[in-house]
Amino acid sequence: NTLIKDIYRNPDKYYDTEIQVSGWVRTVRASKKFGFIELNDGTFFKNLQIVFEETLENFKEISKLPVSSAIIVKGILVETPNTKQPFEIKAKEVILDAESNSDYPLQKKRHTFEYLRSIAHLRPRSNTFSAVFRVRSLAAYAIHKFFQERGFVYVHTPIITASDAEGAGEMFRVTTLDLENTPKTDDGKVDYSKDFFGKDANLTVSGQLEAEAYALAFRKVYTFGPTFRAENSNTKRHASEFWMVEPEIAFAGLKEDMELAEDMMKYIIKYVMENAPEEMEFFNKFIDKGLIERLENIVNSDFERITYTEAMKILEKNKNKFEYPVEWGADLQTEHEKYLTDKVFKKPVFVTDYPKDIKAFYMRLNDDNKTVAAMDLLAPGVGEIIGGSQREERLDVLERRMKELEMNDEDLWWYLELRKYGGTKHAGFGLGFERAVMYLTGMDNIRDVIPFPRTPKNVEF
Ligand code: 4AD
């Protein structure tokens, strides 16, 4: 069996010889004497054209093949100069392997993305989603390649944890208790000591804290895996289950952290553009005109770096353009982020040194005692794509901060202990993998870059 990808990449090898291909029918057009099939075998974005003639013994049956039937074709590959496609197969035999029902929902006409979400099991067969999910796969590979080439150790951090890494209380609880019928303690709380793990457990919101432990052993590490957040925000950029890439580097501060993030983003973009040219051309034409030019510019330009305080000054001058307030201390809203990336700088922007009160407990306190060594990377079109920081390595400062936030440090004893045993300065960041895929493809809803998305009120499949 010959793969369609190999034929497209090296047709000379196959011309005028008999080959066999197999795949799914995308379209059939037939007259009384001959017909054409557009065949896709899953290995390549483009279809292969098959011509068949009335000399086929099953000519009538093949002429009426329902879309999405699986077939096996034997025939000769011939050049077809001056036509839309560079070559086609002249069929000698077409074997019907698995006939499709005629009510197959993905007929030739265009469907809305919303409708396609309701058939998530079939949508990877459409052009758009075939392109999205091949790019997603390539981007994941590029991330591993980038870190492995630089000597990072890949760490598998746990999915089930006992801590709240972000301190934001957005965890999904993992329990085997029947919560309604479980006796409560005197103060009305569920007694998790009776639970499966003997304590309150949850799905991870970030692998960062465990990655810090490994960075202080291996120097340079990264995690790449599923992450869960019970944020009840129904936006185009938030999913309840998403993937995060979290590198962590020792003997490094915020500057090195940003350099790593910038190099990584450029590497992923370049890798995908080189390895999925057909898909990227498709996005550029049908999803987001100007995508390729934008991505090329990003690879070739330096990302902007400004502090939160500088960003606020820019935004304050344009106050009346925004719905949400802009004043020092307030978090940046999507509209503010978009203004900075799309209107002011027109490229990715690192915003650093946020007020400590709008950031997580583990970020390193700056000398002004008001801001922390944080960085967010804002990308044109999608907003925050990366969040990172230098970590608070000073045990006393960290303990003070956790007290201020009334955090329970019992579950984080091991995290505090890292500061006692060679806890050098270190930093890291988290890239929302889906946000990166959105950025690479121009798709504007996170539900359309996850094979089977999970969002509030949605776990259909
Ligand atoms: O900014 P966040 O919350 O940072 C962390 O979790 C840190 N522990 C990372 C680190 O320093 N190691 O999340 C990081 C990124 C965000 O910038 C965003 O791209 C993505 O994760 N993200 C989400 N993506 C999809 N759906 C959600 N609900 C997301 N929440 C965060």
Ligand code: MG
């Ligand atoms: Mg963030």
